[in-house]
Amino acid sequence: MADVKVKKESDPVDVAAIETRIKELCQQFPHGITDQVIQNDMPHLEAQQRAMVINKLLSLGQLDLLKNSSGLLYRMKDAQSASKMKGSDNQEKLVYQIIEDAGNKGIWTRDIRFKCNLPLTEVNKILKNLESKKLIKAVKSVAASKKKVYMLYNVQPDRSVTGGAWYSDQDFESEFVEVLNQQCFKFLQSKAEVARDSKQSPMIQRNSSLATSHEVWKYICELGISKVDLSMEDIETILSTLIYDGKVEMTIIAAKEGTVGSVDGQMKLYRGVNPVIQPTGLVKTPCGLCPVFDECHEGGEISPSRCIYMTEWLNF
Amino acid sequence: MHRGRSSAHWKQRAEMTAQEARLCGLLLREHFGEVVERVGTHLLRSGAQNLRTVANESGTPLDLVKKSLCVLMKHGACSFRVGRKGPGSPVEYRASCERILRILRYPRYIYTAKTLYGDTGELVVEELLQRGHMTMSSIVKTVADRLTHNMEEGRRVEYSEVVSTFSKLVETHFLQRCPPVSEAAPAASTAPMIPGSGPSGSGPAASAPPTAESFPDCYTVPHVSLVGWGKRRRSGEDAAEEQGVGKKAKTDEQTHGDEGVYWQVNFERFHLHFRDQTIITAVASKLDQTSSEIVRTMLRMSEVTTPPSASCTQALSANEIFRSLPANYSISRPILDQYLTLLVDDPMEFVGKSGDSGGGMYVVNLHRALTNLARATLESVVQERFGSRSARIFRLLLRKHHLEQKQVEDFAMIPAKEAKDMLYTLLSENLVLLQEIPKTPDHAPSRTFYLYTVNQLATARMLLQHCYKTVANLIDRRLFETKESKRLLEKSQRIEAIMASLQASGAEPEQLTEVEEMITAPEKQQLESLRHHINKLDSAENQVDETIFLLKAYVNSTAKVTQ
Numbered sequence: 001m002a003d004v005k006v007k008k009e010s011d012p013v014d015v016a017a018i019e020t021r022i023k024e025l026c027q028q029f030p031h032g033i034t035d036q037v038i039q040n041d042m043p044h045l046e047a048q049q050r051a052m053v054i055n056k057l058l059s060l061g062q063l064d065l066l067k068n069s070s071g072l073l074y075r076m077k078d079a080q081s082a083s084k085m086k087g088s089d090n091q092e093k094l095v096y097q098i099i100e101d102a103g104n105k106g107i108w109t110r111d112i113r114f115k116c117n118l119p120l121t122e123v124n125k126i127l128k129n130l131e132s133k134k135l136i137k138a139v140k141s142v143a144a145s146k147k148k149v150y151m152l153y154n155v156q157p158d159r160s161v162t163g164g165a166w167y168s169d170q171d172f173e174s175e176f177v178e179v180l181n182q183q184c185f186k187f188l189q190s191k192a193e194v195a196r197d198s199k200q201s202p203m204i205q206r207n208s209s210l211a212t213s214h215e216v217w218k219y220i221c222e223l224g225i226s227k228v229d230l231s232m233e234d235i236e237t238i239l240s241t242l243i244y245d246g247k248v249e250m251t252i253i254a255a256k257e258g259t260v261g262s263v264d265g266q267m268k269l270y271r272g273v274n275p276v277i278q279p280t281g282l283v284k285t286p287c288g289l290c291p292v293f294d295e296c297h298e299g300g301e302i303s304p305s306r307c308i309y310m311t312e313w314l315n316f
Numbered sequence: 317m318h319r320g321r322s323s324a325h326w327k328q329r330a331e332m333t334a335q336e337a338r339l340c341g342l343l344l345r346e347h348f349g350e351v352v353e354r355v356g357t358h359l360l361r362s363g364a365q366n367l368r369t370v371a372n373e374s375g376t377p378l379d380l381v382k383k384s385l386c387v388l389m390k391h392g393a394c395s396f397r398v399g400r401k402g403p404g405s406p407v408e409y410r411a412s413c414e415r416i417l418r419i420l421r422y423p424r425y426i427y428t429a430k431t432l433y434g435d436t437g438e439l440v441v442e443e444l445l446q447r448g449h450m451t452m453s454s455i456v457k458t459v460a461d462r463l464t465h466n467m468e469e470g471r472r473v474e475y476s477e478v479v480s481t482f483s484k485l486v487e488t489h490f491l492q493r494c495p496p497v498s499e500a501a502p503a504a505s506t507a508p509m510i511p512g513s514g515p516s517g518s519g520p521a522a523s524a525p526p527t528a529e530s531f532p533d534c535y536t537v538p539h540v541s542l543v544g545w546g547k548r549r550r551s552g553e554d555a556a557e558e559q560g561v562g563k564k565a566k567t568d569e570q571t572h573g574d575e576g577v578y579w580q581v582n583f584e585r586f587h588l589h590f591r592d593q594t595i596i597t598a599v600a601s602k603l604d605q606t607s608s609e610i611v612r613t614m615l616r617m618s619e620v621t622t623p624p625s626a627s628c629t630q631a632l633s634a635n636e637i638f639r640s641l642p643a644n645y646s647i648s649r650p651i652l653d654q655y656l657t658l659l660v661d662d663p664m665e666f667v668g669k670s671g672d673s674g675g676g677m678y679v680v681n682l683h684r685a686l687t688n689l690a691r692a693t694l695e696s697v698v699q700e701r702f703g704s705r706s707a708r709i710f711r712l713l714l715r716k717h718h719l720e721q722k723q724v725e726d727f728a729m730i731p732a733k734e735a736k737d738m739l740y741t742l743l744s745e746n747l748v749l750l751q752e753i754p755k756t757p758d759h760a761p762s763r764t765f766y767l768y769t770v771n772q773l774a775t776a777r778m779l780l781q782h783c784y785k786t787v788a789n790l791i792d793r794r795l796f797e798t799k800e801s802k803r804l805l806e807k808s809q810r811i812e813a814i815m816a817s818l819q820a821s822g823a824e825p826e827q828l829t830e831v832e833e834m835i836t837a838p839e840k841q842q843l844e845s846l847r848h849h850i851n852k853l854d855s856a857e858n859q860v861d862e863t864i865f866l867l868k869a870y871v872n873s874t875a876k877v878t879q
Binding site for chain 2: 174287296315
């Protein structure tokens with residue numbers, strides 16, 4: 001009887017001391033502590049009491065409950081985030097947790113639902129709540145324009161979601177890309193012209209017409225035509241489109257690590273080039289450009305004798 | 317099995333397409349008239365046939381068929397051999413589409429001869445192309461007469477000048493002797509007269525007509541006694557006779573010792589020259605003049621040592637190249653090495669390095685150059701027809717071979733909707749192909765990769781057919797325009813004839829002006845515009861022929877490489 005009485009009379013001070021002790025332990029082991037650790041530290045503490053204290057700390061939001069392969073872990077929660085969640089209930093905390101874990105890629109509502117097993121209406125309500133508290137934000141994904149992903153308010157969305165430098169508000173900035181395209185080409189072209197006019201030996205001419213991707217990047221940055229910061233990789237994608245336009249050639253050379261502009265011991269060099277042929281004979285005739293070429297035959301509705309494109313071309 | 321350059325007639329050829337047949341018909345009609353056109357197109361479409369069948373099926377009387385076949389054979393467009401059923405069966409005739417299509421290129425052959433050998437060369441080649449086969453003596457006389465006629469009074473051209481130009485043309489293999497034809501085994505009753513038969517071999521008929529080059533005398537100029545000079549035609553002769561001179565064979569009583577030795581134009585040699593010119597021009601345009609001179613020198617040096625079907629020239633050492641550069645291009649040896657290195661490094665791969673001896677061994681990559689030029693041609697067509705962004709997509713696919721739709725959008729930096737539109741347009745024109753790669757055996761669309769790709773060879777073949785159709789369209793339009801203004805043309809010709817005769821007989825200026833005014837001003841304008849139209853259509857035909865030549869050279873070169 002006396003034992004039982006002693007238990008029942010465990011006063012609040014004790015509980016507070018236990019709480020503090022557990023918190024200290026958490027701070028000692030920032031990765032988290034298990035039940036075992038608490039038991040070792042306070043062997044006199046009974047399992048029931050321990051569980052009670054831990055539950056209290058959890059509900060107060062001062063401890064994080066994690067699960068790992070060997071069992072349960074208790075971890076100290078950030079003081080800051082602890083204050084944020086004041087006034088939110090458990091479900092909200094759960095959703096918040098899930099969104100936080102998604103990092104800067106964000107997470108879709110459906111995925112949130114799977115992870116927390118809450119009904120859709122609940123989840124939506126919680127999300128609206130959190131948004132109004134400015135704890136999370138919705139970002140439209142550029143890959144699927146109807147999809148909305150949620151991420152923490154102060155987190156920068158990842159490039160794969162926003163599309164990077166070429167997208168502003170989900171719209172591909174074609175004009176911006178075109179302008180950059182032309183500027184890069186002009187830079188390379190004028191460099192090639194200067195090299196040609198210098199009348200040096202051919203090897204020197206060729207080498208002085210080459211520009212590294214770093215040089216082009218610096219030139220574009222100094223031009224100041226871009227509102228967003230462009231990385232060297234961005235410029236390289238623009239230069240690749242110039243290659244596909246047949247206006248520019250690229251060579252890769254080995255470069256010492258640490259040379260300005262080298263990536264993984266390599267540097268990409270670009271050079272403006274001349275076209276190898278003039279527009280071919282076929283396209284100098286109206287038939288070469290005719291949209292109804294396949295339907296044209298002598299004696300038909302569309303025929304060479306009555307062709308209006310030919311008439312225009314002949315009278316030019 | 318001897319895989320030499322056997323005559324194109326009897327090789328296992330791919331079928332002739334409808335466009336080619338249409339173009340051949342138009343060319344035959346313009347050059348030889350409707351009867352030859354009818355017989356020729358019939359033979360083209362039906363393959364090898366004997367004389368009676370041709371006559372019956374084409375609805376042409378027998379003697380006209382014989383004459384048409386003569387004309388075609390004289391120009392190398394038709395050949396014959398023993399019938400399929402063995403000796404004793406009637407001789408079969410077969411027309412050559414490729415040879416007929418070459419008629420389109422006559423202006424280019426003549427112009428090339430002019431640039432290389434002057435006016436004399438131009439006229440020699442022109443006469444030979446007009447007549448098909450000629451003996452050297454008749455060529456020399458005709459050309460000398462024509463040259464003399466165009467000169468001022470008192471000047472004339474010696475036969476020896478023409479003979480020397482002729483010999484030069486033969487030395488450089490632009491002209492060759494016609495192959496002597498072996499006797500056809502069956503009786504002569506169904507075989508028409510064969511012009512150009514030299515000392516006939518008495519062996520059995522060969523399974524394939526031998527090429528000109530299989531005869532050792534192919535490029536030997538006969539010794540002829542040709543002394544004299546061109547005769548000027550007296551002015552005042554009938555205009556009709558002037559026109560008929562080229563067509564009617566002048567009956568010449570003199571013999572010069574080269575009877576039976578007939579000459580023809582060696583088209584393949586011209587084609588090699590065109591190919592070299594195209595490569596040199598491309599090098600000049602991509603790099604610079606000096607590089608193109610170096611490549612020209614390399615090609616010149618390997619003219620005789622490289623077989624026509626080779627994919628690259630013989631290896632030449634840098635020392636040899638240095639010695640053979642033209643005198644006015646004095647660059648130092650180290651500079652030459654630099655140019656050669658730059659040529660080798662260029663992505664177009666015009667020149668390759670095959671070794672290090674002699675200062676570096678270099679070859680001209682003929683096949684690769686043709687492939688790259690053909691690719692540039694395809695890109696040019698896509699660019700002009702569909703715009704530079706579609707051209708970007710096209711070039712991207714040529715480089716990366718297979719891409720998904722999303723990848724195309726990303727690499728080309730074109731917004732998704734527009735990229736999709738462009739890809740589908742290119743797909744509908746068969747310039748781009750779609751390849752399905754299923755992930756699961758049930759080929760479900762949601763689990764299949766769809767990759768876009770470009771097949772350069774197939775696309776080149778398709779564009780070649782487009783070119784043939786385009787040329788046929790241009791010719792049709794030209795004939796139509798001429799027909800529309802036929803009445804006006806005839807009137808203008810009549811008036812010109814009247815003017816000429818009046819001038820010759822010393823008429824008063826007022827009479828001349830009176831005749832001139834018979835053509836009204838709007839009619840003059842119409843005539844002027846007609847002339848302008850015809851010229852434009854003519855030059856367009858030649859321009860398209862350049863594309864045809866390049867694409868055909870590429871297709872043939874690829875076929876030889878993959879043989």
